[in-house]
Amino acid sequence: xxxxxxxxxxxxSRGTLIKIPFHFGxxxxxxxxxxxxxxxxxxxxxxxxxxxxFNKELSDNDIISIxxxxxxx
Numbered sequence: 001x002x003x004x005x006x007x008x009x010x011x012x013s014r015g016t017l018i019k020i021p022f023h024f025g026x027x028x029x030x031x032x033x034x035x036x037x038x039x040x041x042x043x044x045x046x047x048x049x050x051x052x053x054f055n056k057e058l059s060d061n062d063i064i065s066i067x068x069x070x071x072x073x
Contacts, residue, residue: 005065028054043069
């Protein structure tokens with residue numbers, strides 16, 4: 001099982017915490033596609049608290065945190 005934590009605007013209509021089944025070969029790109037999130041909407045992509053690329057293969061029980069770009073001033 002993979003735990004996906006979404007932050008700020010990415011939570012809209014998706015929720016805060018999503019669990020999806022793990023399968024070998026799954027990557028961050030597949031997670032984004034499953035959640036209908038484009039790569040342009042993501043500023044920070046963490047796997048188990050460490051910055052990572054969307055292409056990295058995930059492991060069972062990984063925790064993925066996804067943050068959008070931060071705006072304001």
